[in-house]
Amino acid sequence: MTTTDSPARIRVLPPEVAARIAAGEVIERPASVVKELVENALDAGAGRVEVAVEGGGAERIRVRDDGRGIAPGQLADAFERHATSKLRSAEELFAVRTLGFRGEALAAIAAAADVTCTTRVAGESAAAVARFAGGRPLPPGSAAGAPGTTFEVRALFGALPARRRFLRSARAEARAVTQVVADYALARPEVAFRLESEGRVALASPGAGGERAAWAAVYDDGLAAALIDVGHETAGEHGTVAVRGLVGPPERHRGNRTALHLVVNGRAVSDRQLAFAVERAYEGLLPAGRHPVGLVRVEVDPAAVDVNVHPAKAEVRFREPRAVASAVTAAVRGALAGADAPAFAPPVLAPAARGVPHAASAARAVLAGARPASPLAGPSRWGPAAAGAEPVLPLAERLPALRPLGQFDEAFLVAEAPDGLYLVDQHAAHERVRYEEVRARQARGEVASQPLLEAALASLGAAQAALAAEEAEALAALGFVLEPTDAAALIVRAVPAQLAGRDPALALRDLLDRMEADDRLSGPERAAASLACRSAVRAGDQLAGEQQRELLRQLEACEHPQTCPHGRPTLLRLGSEQVRRSFGRR
Incomplete structure (x- = not known):
């Protein structure tokens, strides 16, 4: 038997290699x-936790607290795998009352980074210091420090x-850290x-004033004041299910679930x-595709x-998942039923600049002219392409000429073509x-921007500010055109031309929500797709024949007319032969 045919020898991995493999199971990112x-x-x-990051946390993370600290004689043990003060027996694993319990985190962090832990227990004269570099411990030490751990x-x-x-990127990792905090x-x-x-301070919560004050710190005062209290208890086979918190009224919704926070026994899940x-x-x-906040x-x-x-x-697993889900639905539904009906407030529209049509009467009246002579429409299929633009494919290589027959369900256009009938999703198209x-x-390096006569202040949640x-x-x-402030807010001085006439702060928040929800694209493509989604006509918009x-x-002039930027189809074809066969004709 040759050497290459021999079975590979099994070896026990060195401790530092095994530790780094295990670290990857616990620590994925900053x-x-x-x-x-x-x-x-x-x-x-x-009672107070301070977090600071540099380079999105890849370069430096500092977490400081004023908790009980770690006794000097146990500090080295804290960095051993499966060493914890939170479990004493296997039975306790089935009724965990703490956030941590596996005893893996500190060992995993020390294996993946250079770590310094400074901790002082109340009553000790100095803080104990533990250091790790390259996954290996360095000699312990001591330092001055307040009670708690850093x-x-x-x-x-x-x-x-x-x-x-x-x-x-550092900004993307920082945004993930912001979401955790x-x-x-x-x-x-x-x-x-x-x-x-x-x-820069990205978030600061008071630690007093309850849930509403914390919400105002993470998001904004206006939304915090509008939230509805939830309080409901249901008796189950395995004890009481208590559901409490705050939920948004139906008119306050988002394009994704990032503003819906769920907590089970004090654990964010x-x-x-x-x-x-x-x-x-x-x-x-709620409108289709929108999600509650709370x-x-x-x-x-x-x-x-x-x-x-x-x-x-x-994630968690309940012994009675249906009972818990029913209790949650009943609690939220009861809170919404008991809330006051919202007072009607007309939308606040930004003043349009001179020479730009105001869109107050129809926020998406983007198709009001038969053939707008706008450079935004791209190269015309009836004339030569603009200098420097890529040549447009011949019409026959993309879509046939479509003749509209009408609108169906205020969401789809019915069109006729030489090869059959087409159903066109008006929003996707x-x-x-x-x-x-x-x-x-x-x-082309062009920016179509609409300056605002009066700047608007857009209050953002911490995660939205990080995404921005x-x-x-x-x-x-x-x-x-955005300017940062000291808080999680931005000053809006101009908006994209497609959003002219809309509330600039709301338009920015909606766009950020859409970008947050889009996991198919990234960078400029994601931003462009989100703007396209927010400025396009929608299901429910009535379009006149000329529109x-x-x-x-x-759509015929597009290079890729078959799908929207997120991959959904824009049209379905019912071929002439298929129609004839369906009616028994040949």
């Missing part, structure tokens, strides 16, 4: 480190360049949180079944929920048209 350290701080009884984590995945290359600022409103990113249970309470109250807390007996079902402890217009302008910072260049390329013809003409 936000994972922040989550683990914040949960440890809360388990230690902290972790400094530097060069995350510095010794694992392959893992580090998979991290996203926001989740726990709402889950634990009695604790004061402060987040600094690149030296991402649970699809709970989210669906909340949304069931809003059935018939903070929903579920309290059950710890023995009635399994928190050890996900590597990141982000116009979204494709708008997307190619925006991308063509970006390729991450996508600052893409937003500017669309036509937004229908113009939309079909613009």
Whole structure:
């Protein structure tokens, strides 16, 4: 038998290699480190937690708390795998009352980064210091310090360049950190949180005033004041299910679920079944594709929920999932039924600049002219392309000439062509048209911006502000002119021309919501697709015959008319032969 045919020898991996493999199961990105350290701080009884990140957390993370600290004689043990003060027996694993319990986090962090832990227990004269570099412990030390614990984590995945290359941009990682801190600022409103990113305060919650005050810190005062209190208890086979929190009235909704925060026994979770249970309470109250906002807390007996079902402890499993979901739906539905009807307020529209049509009467009246002589429509299929533009494919290679026959269900156009009938999704089709217009302008280095006569202040949630910072260049390329403030808000001085006439602050928030929900695209493409979606006609918009013809003409001129930017089909074809066969004709 040759050497190459021999079975490979089995070897026990060196401890440092095994530790780094295990670290990858717990620590995926900087936000994972922040989550683990914040949960440890809360388990230690902290009343204040401060987080600071640089380079999105890949370069530096600092988490400081005023909790109980770690006894000097146990500090080295805290960094051993499966070493924890939170479990004493296997039975306790089935009724976990703390956020952490596996004893893996500190060992995983020390294996993936350079770590300094400074901790002092009340009554000790000095703080104990533990240091790790390259996954190996350094000699312990002592230092001056207030009671509590401070972790400094530097060069995350510095010794694992392959893992580090998979991290996203610094702004994207910072946004993920912001989401973690926001989740726990709402889950634990009695604790004061402060987040600094690149030296700037991104979030600061008071630690007093309850859930509404915490919501105002994470989002804004106006939305916090509009939220409806939820309070409901249901008796179940395994104890009481208590549902409490705050939910938005039906007129306050978002394009994604990032503003719906779920908490189970004090733990921030991402649970699809709970989210669906909340949304069931809003059935018939929200527009299609929109999602409620709120903070929903579920309290059950710890023995009635399994928190050890996900590597990141982000999901839970209930012993009675249907009973819990029913309790959540009933609680939210009852809160909505008991709320006062909202007072009608006409939309606030920004004043249009001279020479630009005002869109107050129809926010999406973008097809009002038979053939607008606008450079935004792209190269005409009846004339030569503009200088420097890519040649447009012949019409026969894309779509046949479509003749509108009418509108169906206020969402679809029915059109006739030489090869059969076409059903055209008016929103998806116009979204494709708008997307190619925006991308063509970006390729030419043009920006179609509408200055505002009066600047508008857009109050953003912490996660939205982080996304706006991450996508600052893409937003500017669309036509937004934004200026940061000291808080999580932006001053809007100009908007894209397609959004002229709309409330600028609302338009920016809606666009950021759409970008947050879009996981198919990134960078300028994602921003362009989100603008196209927000400025296109929608299902329910009535289009006159001339508007229908113009939309079909613009779709015919697109390079990729078959789908919208997000991949949904724009049209369906019913061939002439198929129609004849269906009627028994040949």
